[in-house]
Amino acid sequence: MKIFDPTAAASTRPLGLAPTPPRLDGVRLALVENTKFNSETLLRKLAERLGRKYGTTLSVVHRKRSPSHEIEDGVIPALRRQADLVISGIGD
């Protein structure tokens, strides 16, 4: 008898982490807001604090269609052009 593996490894596309910026002063921030309640308020406050403390600048705020949907086609390349660091990921 044999055990059949019912699982699948994540494999459809390679994913890599962007390098961490060596310093934050002058870094351009992007916010990806997922429409969760208060998420934009929280992210903007975070951006303000980072600006005050480290000298970052808020470059762009992108509002996703919903928390459930993928980020829209073409947005990631645009963010890459407009920002050095992206903050996302609001849960409950």
Place this chain on the structure above:
Amino acid sequence: MTDSAAASDPSALIEAYFAAGYTDGLPVVPPTEKSIAAALAAAGLRAEEPLGEIPSRNTRVTAEKAAINAVMAGCRPEYFPVVVAAIRGLCRPEFAYHGPASSTGGSAMVLIVNGPIARAIGINAGNNLFGQGHRPNATIGRAVRLVMMNVMNTRPGLLDRATLGTPGKYSFCFAENEDDHPWEPLHVTRGFAAHDSTVTVYASNSLCQAYNQLAATPEPLLLCLADALANLSTPNLKGFNESLVVLAGEHTDVLRRNGWSRRDAQQFLVEHASQRVADLKRGGRLPGEVTADDETAERRVFEAPEDILLVCAGGRAGAWSACLPGWGKKWTRSVTVHVEGPR
């Protein structure tokens, strides 16, 4: 484990699947080459054929992995085309899998089967609709959940963050009762022919059985259902909900006897599934102080009649129907997928 251990004690093989973390908490049927091949043949699929992809999980579902999980769930081969169609539905972009699969709301993936295949494989559309006792209902939904766990990485505590979950997360599959229906069945309203077989996939985290034994006309009956769809604890009261209503025997007869169309019932529910803004604020479902205007301002739960999926199923006797509020159509939409057999 060794081959001889499994041969002498089949439960050892079942335990091995538990030990590997492959089950939903219930014992599984250990697959064999033969049972996996039989499932694939029943759907006319090659092992490596992709059924769909969940980009946010960076994963792809192949026919072979789906078949392994379907056998584990206890599916007979002839159930597998329904499982495949449901998986294709989960992978549709408009279903937006990530939210309903991961949320603290803990949605069940409700599978509504229409068309000839429901009768051919014996999916229950009658008594004890959501309960135990029918192998296709129990195992088709279970197979889909096992695929979600094992292939789509939707595991409790990890990418399944349900606060409570629902027993429907083990399995939630039923057929519409097309033999005793006052209107055209669900799949026909969604653009399919009556002779097509389909699965409609819909995410819902709660099921409210709605009781009304006195209503002899549609209005009081539908008022009860509207209340169940729009109570203060309904997950999404933002005005763009999509909900499932399952009308059972006696309630279906009330609408039929009074000549109400599907559209009539949907429109009534749209107009009456609402809350006063004042009550939404008092209940903490809207921010802010209650104003005088809030006492008379109403907020509807639905935008349009088609946002309410009306399905007829369940026992002939009893004054029960069921309301299953959804997530909100801007965040996920029910999808209906054709069930394909061998080509």
